[in-house]
Amino acid sequence: xxxxxxxxxxxxxxQSPLLDQMAQQIKDAGWFEAxxxxxxxxxxxxxxxxxxxxxFPGINAGFxxxxxxxxxxxxxxxxxxxxxxxxxxxxxxxxxNARVNWKNDQALGKLRTSAAKLTYADTPSQVLAxxxxxxxxxxxxxxxxxxxxxxxxxxxxxxxxxxxxxxxxSDNSLQIKVSGTTI
Numbered sequence: 001x002x003x004x005x006x007x008x009x010x011x012x013x014x015q016s017p018l019l020d021q022m023a024q025q026i027k028d029a030g031w032f033e034a035x036x037x038x039x040x041x042x043x044x045x046x047x048x049x050x051x052x053x054x055x056f057p058g059i060n061a062g063f064x065x066x067x068x069x070x071x072x073x074x075x076x077x078x079x080x081x082x083x084x085x086x087x088x089x090x091x092x093x094x095x096x097n098a099r100v101n102w103k104n105d106q107a108l109g110k111l112r113t114s115a116a117k118l119t120y121a122d123t124p125s126q127v128l129a130x131x132x133x134x135x136x137x138x139x140x141x142x143x144x145x146x147x148x149x150x151x152x153x154x155x156x157x158x159x160x161x162x163x164x165x166x167x168x169x170s171d172n173s174l175q176i177k178v179s180g181t182t183i
Contacts, residue, residue: 013154013157013158014154016043016154018034018036018040018043018044019151019154019155019158020158022034022151022155022160022178023155023158023159023160026155026160026162026178026179026180026181026182027159027160027182030179030180030181031177031178031179031180032176032177032178032179033175033176033177033178034175034176035170035173035174035175036173036174036175036176037070037172037173038068038069038070038172038173039068041068041070041080041174042065042067042068044147044150044151045065045068045082045146045147045150046064046065060088060089060090061086061087061088061089062085062086062087062089063084063085063086063087064084064085065082065083065084066083066084066085067081067082067083068080068081068082068083069081070169070170070171070172070173070174071171071172072171073101073103073114077103077104078103078104078169078170078171079101079102079103079114079169080101080102080103080111080169080174081099081100081101082098082099082100082101082102083097083098083099084097084098084099084100085097086098086118086134088134092128092129092131092132093124093125093128094120094125094128094129094132094134095120095121095122095125096118096119096120096121096125096126096129097118097119098116098117098118098138099115099116099117100113100115100116100138100141101113101114101115101116102114102143102169103169104168104169109166110144110166110167111143111144111147111167111168111169112142112143113138113139113140113141113142113143115139116135116138116139117135118134118135118138143167144165144167147165147167147176148162148165151165151176151178155178155180156183159182159183160180160181160182160183161180161181161182161183162178162179162180163179163180163181164177164178164179164180165177165178165179
């Protein structure tokens, strides 16, 4: 029997009826499509953050998505607003919160980070975060890649190989389309 890779060893399989349904439908039909509510998106983004932690060797950090909201933005277009607590313990110590906005990128047909605002627990955190360029790193994060990595990591233990995914915001939900094959 082949040994699991380091990536597979880091994956924590999350108990989720949504993910179980997704895996079963992909096995049966080769695809899954759904409109996720803000609470379902909160669960999925929490998984994306959990998956993201394993990709930064040498950085000891805790992240938690505290709220997810999908609504029309100031410009009238659908906006996903995520509030996240951040606690980086090493190599620098930073405590604070991030508010990240995702929007549809019509030209590219995918989601993009449209804004990110960090607030810090104290002045030393603010100084260290600026030296580490944390806000720019968060703004540059690709929501499609984050969601895709989270879904893929949760589908593999359920016997599904994800071959494609697309995400589109509507006024009150995130439409996801995932294709794949049975492993």
